[in-house]
Amino acid sequence: MKKLIMTTAALALSAGAAMAAGHELVRLGTEGAYPPYNFLDDNGEVAGFERILGDELCKRAELTCEWVTNDWDSIIPNLVSGNYDAIIAGMSITAERAEVVDFTQNYTPPSPSAYVALSADVDLAGGVIAAQTGTIQAAHVIETGATLLEFPTPDETIQAVKAGEADAVMADKDFLIPAVEESGGEMVFVGDDVPLGGGIGMAFRKSDPELRAKFDAAIQSMKDDGTLNTLIVEWLGEDSPKF
Amino acid sequence: MTRTTPRPTIFSYCTEPDTLARLEWLSCFLTTGKHLSFYASFGTVLMLLAITAPVALVFGFGGATAARASLWPVRMLGKIYISVVRGVPDIAFFMFFVIALDQGFEWLRHQVKCPEWTDPIRQGNDFIVCAAAKLPLNTDPQWMHEVYGFLIAVLTFAIVFGAFAANIIYGAMNAVPRGQLETAEAYGFSPRQTFWRILVPQMWRYALPGLSNLWMILIKSTPLLFLLGVEDIVFWARELGASKTARFTDYPHGDWRMWYFLALLVFYLAFTKLSEVVLERVMRRLNSGQAVAATSGKAAA
Known part of the structure; x- marks a missing residue:
């Protein structure tokens, strides 16, 4: 059963990816200072829960992703002015932020x-x-x-x-x-x-609904096949709420 | 916690840091990839200075010349540049201007490259130009984005410091004794010749004390790079100094920001001292052979 769902999700995803080929390379903005969600490892590379998650989402959405670090203070302004295409930085979904950017569904439950x-x-x-x-x-x-x-x-x-x-x-x-x-x-x-908050989600420009939909679908597929829960246990601990 | 990245190290004994003696641990710690980025960022700062200083000088020279022009609109342009940029706080300038500059470039490219585009460029908070107008292109590798960010920073620094330099050079040009210029005119020099052969060579002497001041301030302003999103020495000092827990690094430590910022302090002090020595020499050189060096050189300093 599980396998069936996975195949369906994969099919749906590849169909979606084939439809809009405009986004080949996607730049993911993160803070890089918020372990275990995102931090810079000893080599100065972005690491953590969101690194693994983001790479997997990009794989499922058939996108090439590049990681960019940005100060937390200006992380939303730099998204809307187009310096990167998505925020994946432990950002909780709130009504206030949703006025400026569009969120995917949450990839961690409200924690x-x-x-x-x-x-x-x-x-x-x-x-x-x-x-x-x-x-x-x-x-x-x-x-x-x-x-x-x-x-x-x-x-x-x-x-x-x-x-x-x-x-x-x-x-x-x-x-x-x-x-x-x-x-x-x-x-x-x-x-x-x-x-507090409605869980953590990825944020996109309001004018970029196709890309948001792709990641939304990828998150859904990780929820469906249980890999997201595995990641949450591995990085955020046994006690962290799961889906 | 699984560590997903391999640990490339410079020294072979660094594979198991928790087992090492203090000195070896430190040698491994100070050669992690992150630290190498920190050391490289000193190069970034020096490069910023090396490029910004001459560019700012060109802006300053242009501004001062414009402010002295006989043509009214040019003169106004020079004066407006000098007084507006000097009057705006650096931080406000760096926060606002860089985004405006970036969007301005993209807007221009958008007009040229995508004339058939019908969607509005501003959609709510979003600034949307066509993909071909993005700077750098979205498909460009990360290093090009970094170089672009760096160049925007250079330009911003040059504009800000150029305005101060312009005021200094403007003053220096006025300080060249009137008699020198009149003599040149009496010998039949054209205004152009008078400017380049008499005024400019002599004004440096008056400009240098002010310019050397500006250079010192420029050195100390380089941490503003951090505001512009360039990963400079302040960014890395803060990142490396922040306390690290053993779950996320092979080299856990407490809050060491003090030591990293101390290193920055030493760097800045050493660099400004070096600059002082060099500027002192340049000043002596400019003054030598000048009839008025003994008095006006001192007065200007």
Whole structure:
């Protein structure tokens, strides 16, 4: 049965690819600073969950893909002005972003965000909370009434907590887990997990619906044959929500 | 966690970094592919300086000459260039201008290459030109995109610093003693000859102190490259210095940004010091043989 579905999906995909041959080379924009989703490995190459995922999606959609790194701050402006064709950078699907770009279906289920601090008794509602600029977590911190301290890169948010500059950091839990595990007990999760956003999706220019449809179909085929869940377990951990 | 990429290394003993002694570990760490990109980015910065400085000087010379022109529109153009660019904060200029420049080029190419195109170029937030007008073409390899980004950066730097240079050169041209020019005219030099043979050779002496200042500021402005998306030394220092967990690298470490930025500090200090020494020599050379060197050279410095 599984095999049958796969073949059908592959057929549907190749038909789609044959229809529009305009997009041969697709440039994928990512941040390269958000492990395990995307980061630069020791050779300076883009690596991580989204690297493997993106390469597989391109294979299934029969596209040649090239990876480009871009600062998080300007990642959407550079997409809409055409410097690359898609964003695949741990970007949660939100209504606000969807006004500017079009998302594919999500390739991770809505996953929890969490707080991490040096001790368990910090005041999450009234303290200083670090978050990366322009993230759903930053928007959430403002809503809670806590003081938001923004940083351009994810790593700086963690360093701010270690340096005592902020009381806690809020980020995707999948990003925080390795940091907590390897801190040797210095950092702990605080409070309850907060479900934010509609899962992570790829973002495309609004004027580029064909390309978006191709990746959307490729994501669907990976959901159908279970390879996406395998990738999620491998990179984001057993506890991360699956499809 | 599976590591998917092989580990090409320079030293043969680097295949198992976690087992190494401190010094060997460091030698392996400092020769990872990422570090080699870091070292190469110093070349990027030096190349930016090497190309930008002469181009900015040309812009400056052109601006100053225009600002002195007898033709009113040319004069206005020169003066507007100098005062507008000098008046806009660098950061605002770098944020806005580069995107505008890029889109301007693509728009021009679009008009030439795709006259039959009927869709609007601006669709909501999107800026759409036909595929043949993209700069560089979407099908071009990544290195061409990087070179293009670099050239846009050079042009932006040159325009900004050219405006400052123009003002300096404008002032220097006015500082050349009036008597020199009058003497040339009395000998029957045409205005053109007076400009190239009398004014220009003598104005450098007055321009150099200001220009050397500008050079120093240009050196220190190179981290703005980072704003333009060029992977310069600041980008790599930040990336390499950020703390790394053992799951994602063979060389886990804490927050080492301080050490990387310290290295940048040393680099910038050494480079500005070297520049000072060289500029000092050039100044001495320009002053030698000048009758007024002893007084006005000092005053200008």
